[in-house]
Amino acid sequence: MGEQQLQSDEVLLEELQRAAFGYFLQEINLDNGLVADTTREGAPVSIAVVGFALASYPVGVERGWMDRTEAAARTLLTLRFFLNSDQSGKPDATGYKGFYYHFLDLVSGKRVWQSELSLADSAFLLAGILTARVYFDESIQTETEIRELADALYHRMDWRWAQDGKSSVRQGWKPECGFLHYGWEGYDEAAILYILGLASPTRPLSDDSFPTWTSTYQWENIYGYGHLYSGPLFTHQYSHAWIDFRGIQDRFMREKKCDYFENTRRAIHVQREYALRNPHEFKGYGENCWGFTASDGPGTKTLRIDGRERRFLGYAARGVPFGPDDGTISPPVALASLPFTPAIALSAVRHFCERYPHITSGYRIPSAVNQTLTESNPEGWISEGYFGLDQGMIVLMIENHRSQLIWKLMQKCPYIRKGLHNAGFRKGWL
Numbered sequence: 001m002g003e004q005q006l007q008s009d010e011v012l013l014e015e016l017q018r019a020a021f022g023y024f025l026q027e028i029n030l031d032n033g034l035v036a037d038t039t040r041e042g043a044p045v046s047i048a049v050v051g052f053a054l055a056s057y058p059v060g061v062e063r064g065w066m067d068r069t070e071a072a073a074r075t076l077l078t079l080r081f082f083l084n085s086d087q088s089g090k091p092d093a094t095g096y097k098g099f100y101y102h103f104l105d106l107v108s109g110k111r112v113w114q115s116e117l118s119l120a121d122s123a124f125l126l127a128g129i130l131t132a133r134v135y136f137d138e139s140i141q142t143e144t145e146i147r148e149l150a151d152a153l154y155h156r157m158d159w160r161w162a163q164d165g166k167s168s169v170r171q172g173w174k175p176e177c178g179f180l181h182y183g184w185e186g187y188d189e190a191a192i193l194y195i196l197g198l199a200s201p202t203r204p205l206s207d208d209s210f211p212t213w214t215s216t217y218q219w220e221n222i223y224g225y226g227h228l229y230s231g232p233l234f235t236h237q238y239s240h241a242w243i244d245f246r247g248i249q250d251r252f253m254r255e256k257k258c259d260y261f262e263n264t265r266r267a268i269h270v271q272r273e274y275a276l277r278n279p280h281e282f283k284g285y286g287e288n289c290w291g292f293t294a295s296d297g298p299g300t301k302t303l304r305i306d307g308r309e310r311r312f313l314g315y316a317a318r319g320v321p322f323g324p325d326d327g328t329i330s331p332p333v334a335l336a337s338l339p340f341t342p343a344i345a346l347s348a349v350r351h352f353c354e355r356y357p358h359i360t361s362g363y364r365i366p367s368a369v370n371q372t373l374t375e376s377n378p379e380g381w382i383s384e385g386y387f388g389l390d391q392g393m394i395v396l397m398i399e400n401h402r403s404q405l406i407w408k409l410m411q412k413c414p415y416i417r418k419g420l421h422n423a424g425f426r427k428g429w430l
Helices: 003-026 047-062 068-084 119-135 141-155 191-198 209-214 251-256 260-277 331-335 342-355 388-402 405-411 414-422
Strands: 172-174 219-222 225-228 301-305 308-312
Touching (some): 003 047, 003 342, 047 068, 047 119, 047 388, 068 119, 068 141, 119 141, 119 405, 191 414, 209 251, 260 342, 331 388, 388 405
């Protein structure tokens, strides 16, 4: 690849990353620092999106898109809100036991949609908080308070309560019915949840929690790639937004002579191979059109298309090779694949930009597309609006590809190091 092509790749990534960063400038409530889940009218706050926003501000500062003073002010506003939020666990509170309801009202910060107290989304929020704790290291009042509030928020999280007397962690809790009837089982995005829970300075997870989780793993050989199976691609990526898993191994990965970074790389190749094989013959799939994950969808409906009955889904966790698959592709997960498989990820990104120039002209990538469903648009269905989780992953993973900023910051975080050590990780940068 010539110098000119390399330069154009860098320019493209700069534009895509900056546009994604703009989400957090536009969808924030400047009275409390909360960020909307999507750009759709009336969208509530997603606490995970707030975590991605907090982790994105340092990127904005380093890239020259935001002044450090403004980034610190926004961060402090957000942390103050969560520290002072209603933690009574009532149906209209903000959280309980140091964790938070999944969706909150953008103005009041109170629970909406009867959402669950989400352990995973609270972990993504905490990851953003800890990113700020490491980045804002100056001895000035604002940045000192950021570090103090970050510690205070972490210290009050009762991780042992979240186990509900069991070895594994529950997925959530509701004031109406208590803990949900399922925990974290099987490989998925929960790695950072366990790592942060094990590092808690006050009420950590029990020592057997992580081995209990890894005992539910399913190792598969698919298309010649031996890897930990999890169908949706986001499950292979989210924890990696903050943690550089290259060369570090827990007991499970030592036995497999692998690591979680390499595992994600293999999962991406499985996704691409599935798109090439296209067993259900959906339109558009190919070497540069892949990305099966939890994403928006056309809506639940069954239609007869080209003599074949097709069942479409709304928001769903699509995965390969075992499904579900309804022809919906998520372009943002191709961008999030850059640190793992830069060449094929860039090829896919360029394909999406060329295939949909009118929707990527502003360099912000939609959540999902479906070329098979053409009932209202000859180019196929295109997701309406933008999702904060997608935009956050684009910001962080492009940055990890370009400079490894977030990975380097979190390598300095004592809590991340302690959590990895307690989970049995060794070697590499540890």
